[in-house]
Amino acid sequence: MKIAFIHPDLGIGGAERLIVDAAVGLQEEGHKVKIFTSHCDKTHCFEEISKDEVKVQVYGDFLPTSFCGRFKIVFASLRQLFLLMMLVINGEISEYDFFIVDQLSFCLPLLHMFHDSRARIMFYCHFPDQKLARHDSLLRKLYRLPFDLYEQFSMSAADAVVVNSNFTKSVYDDTFSFLKDVKPPGTIYPCVDLTEPEFNQEVKTLHKNVMGDDKFVLSVNRFEVKKNVELAIESYAKFAMGTEQKGVKLVIAGGYDNLVEENKTYLVHLEKLVEQSGLKFYTLFQKTYSELVEEPVDVEYDVLFLPSVPSNYKDYLLSKAELLLYTPSLEHFGIVPLEAMKLGTPVLAVNNGGPTETVVPLDKSPELGTGWLEPSDSDVWSKRIGESLSLNKAKVSQNGMERVKSKFSRKVMTQEIEKTMLRLFKSRYQRYSWENLMMLWKLPVFFILRKYYELPALYVWILGAITFLPPSFFQLIAIFAVTCVYYAEPHWFEFFD
Structure with a gap:
């Protein structure tokens, strides 16, 4: 099975250690694994990454992480959005059967819209982001409000949510009052490598x-x-x-x-x-x-x-x-x-x-x-x-x-992830109502194309039909192909005008 991890910054923290251990453990079980991230410094990372034991692809490292040390959540979200758009544009999003996203949930709704219907998504919640952010002034509360609300909505787009401890699960239940019933989290403990260290x-x-x-x-x-x-x-x-x-x-x-x-x-x-x-x-x-x-x-x-x-x-x-x-x-x-x-x-x-x-x-x-x-x-x-x-x-x-x-061994953690994968693949693919509502933005766009740019009705109708198909790389190819045909032979599209 092909598994993709999406992680914000692949450094040397505890969250990164968990992701690397999970990736190595799944590889050892025969899965093909790749980590997608916005930043990875091969001189400041874990040994498995620096030695290329796990494949890593970086998208968006050129984007800033903050503005004058502020607005970090804004730029982290933009970097993750760019990473996801790169997966969509180059078609990699359709190659994977299972996605494991952690730390930042911003991309989950878009990932759910664009991934292949056979794939499933698991979000690993180390701790609710809004509980880590400061809310010590009215200005900060107003600044954080849309991100805090979106965090709960975006996590609902995952097929499963898991946390790192029962303590985090209790905080999750208190923080996400809507999600605790709709998407109750499982618990998958982090692990430690059981290899006995050698001391020179x-x-x-x-x-x-x-x-x-x-x-x-x-x-x-x-x-x-x-x-x-x-x-x-x-x-x-x-x-x-x-x-x-x-x-x-x-x-x-x-x-x-x-x-x-x-x-x-x-x-x-x-x-x-x-x-x-x-x-x-x-x-x-x-x-x-x-x-x-x-x-x-x-x-x-x-x-x-x-x-x-x-x-x-x-x-x-x-x-x-x-x-x-x-x-x-x-x-x-x-x-x-x-x-x-x-x-x-x-x-x-x-x-x-x-x-x-x-x-x-x-x-x-x-x-x-x-x-x-x-x-x-x-x-x-x-x-x-x-x-x-x-x-x-x-x-x-x-x-x-x-x-x-x-x-708390790597094997135990890997087995728990595989159990979650098996459970999700046995369940039916879920399309959310908000995904259908998001399609409505296309209607005024097509009306504007038809009325103010005087594009042929047949061309606009074909574009509309293509965009209402399940999102994928092939959808983009189809739009590009139809547009090329339109510019090459515009008279073919004049049938209904």
């Missing part, structure tokens, strides 16, 4: 020179305010001040872009918070890693910041940490706890959002537990940090690895 000597030497033999707890998040990394620092500070146990550090690693102002200001804020807590910090940027492979760090610190940590070193940290501190509240899903569990590390996460579906609390299920779920309270978290140091890690590690393998 350079990574091991770097870690030895930076950390020595000290134990450490780990926080992995992008350097963004919403990730609430303050909770990790405050919890560690209370643990460090309240224990005589030495040689336990806090490592804060994650995504960081020097061009993103929030990343820079948030890192400075966290560094100041460490100092205010009476602790010492050391910040190590990736460009200095090569120097530390040769010589150990000659700096005393309690908290280590690793902005823009490479994925292989991140995995090594996850495999060696005593505990992962996953601090965001109301996280849509949260892939990092799964990455930690896959590598045998227990997880401490906030007791809401996606982690409640991935982490099994030890206090509720000692035999199957993979960590703890606690309120966002630094006093409670500091106690859990202390408990993690005396934990039977072998049992918790086994539980974590087994849970990831049984519920």
Whole structure:
């Protein structure tokens, strides 16, 4: 089966990781897959994309993404519209049996109108876009209003909607009051790659020179305010001040872009918070890693910041940490706890959002537990940090690895997508009433062509008949062919005049 993904920007975020995993998984099952996107930088993407393991086609990268940093949703919609029009014009839209669209639903009604009737569409909702946008002023509310209304309408054009967690499903139901009954979403969890990472000597030497033999707890998040990394620092500070146990550090690693102002200001804020807590910090940027492979760090610190940590070193940290501190509240899903569990590390996460579906609390299920779920309270978290140091890690590690393998592997996710595909292909093709209403715009156009441009009636009638056929590339060819014949032999069309 030929499957097309439509994704706005194929970078290195969590949504992109899911799309790449889904594409690779479907390819492994024998499907032909291609990702269509408005942007893909082969130097800033996942390995499967840079090595061309998955086919990628970019349309519309020349279009701007914003105007003076504003109107991002407007330009994102225009870029997706251009991408879809390119698929229609060059006929690729008729080649595919199944479309998977995610993040931005703007193109769904047009995709439904123009794709072949045998094809089906699935929309993967990571989180409602209107819940991610700011509505903190009257002007912003007015600006967002048409996009918020259109989001619900456009998602109704998909044959199926799926979400990444039951938490997101509850937000979806609250946000889209009309859709929750008309188009109830399914849940397909993101996955992690079960391939065991290989750590070269350079990574091991770097870690030895930076950390020595000290134990450490780990926080992995992008350097963004919403990730609430303050909770990790405050919890560690209370643990460090309240224990005589030495040689336990806090490592804060994650995504960081020097061009993103929030990343820079948030890192400075966290560094100041460490100092205010009476602790010492050391910040190590990736460009200095090569120097530390040769010589150990000659700096005393309690908290280590690793902005823009490479994925292989991140995995090594996850495999060696005593505990992962996953601090965001109301996280849509949260892939990092799964990455930690896959590598045998227990997880401490906030007791809401996606982690409640991935982490099994030890206090509720000692035999199957993979960590703890606690309120966002630094006093409670500091106690859990202390408990993690005396934990039977072998049992918790086994539980974590087994849970990831049984519920969150690439194979499981691929099977869930294929089940959705099979269900949709068993159902009849649905043509919506609004599609028929949209055809009415053609009537005044043909009237104008006939009355004011004095085009022959037969020519106008033929054009009208062609445009009322199911939209496809062949429809465009037919219009072009009839127009060429009209200009070559106009007297053929004078029969009814």
